[in-house]
Amino acid sequence: MTFTAMVAQPPPMPDDPGGRGEDFGKSSPVGLLVLLVFLVAVVFLARSMTKHLRRVPASFDPPAGKHEAPEKEVAPVEKPEEQKNGAS
Template sequence: MSAQETVALVLAQAPGPPQDPGGQGEDFGKSSPLGLVLLIVFGIAVVFLIRSMTKHLKKLPVVFDEEKANAAAPARVKRAEAEQAERAEAAEEAENSEDGGSAKPPPAKAE
């Protein structure tokens, strides 16, 4: 045999079994009863989460109508929007007064 044939024969041989199988001993791939219990608990939790989510999604309207949303808004939200509009008007008037227009004081807050 030549040297090339010997090298090819050595490289083509399958390696022997390793001394340390890397944690894949006798019990590798087997689960314990604790694993089954844990999977069942997770399954039950997922079922309850899905039920809760469906209940919340059923409460949502199919179409979001702006007029109905404004009518259903609490009074404090409406008051906040009104105050914001007043501030915007006051800022507009302040800009106009800087341009030479007459300045009005901002409206007093009624609480």
């Protein structure tokens, strides 16, 4: 009587598994930390953006009663010759 045992084994790995080695698809604690830091940054950026957007007026059009901007008074500019003559 002859007895033959067959055992199931995974196929042998090729020399170059193409990046799909033993650790393929596993994340590390450093990756989780980076993800949490990005999440916290996004939360703070969203809060800041909301705060700034609340300060934006509903319309940038000028009010209906005012069509012209108020004129500013401009001081007269003295010429250099007048400054020399006036200082003497």
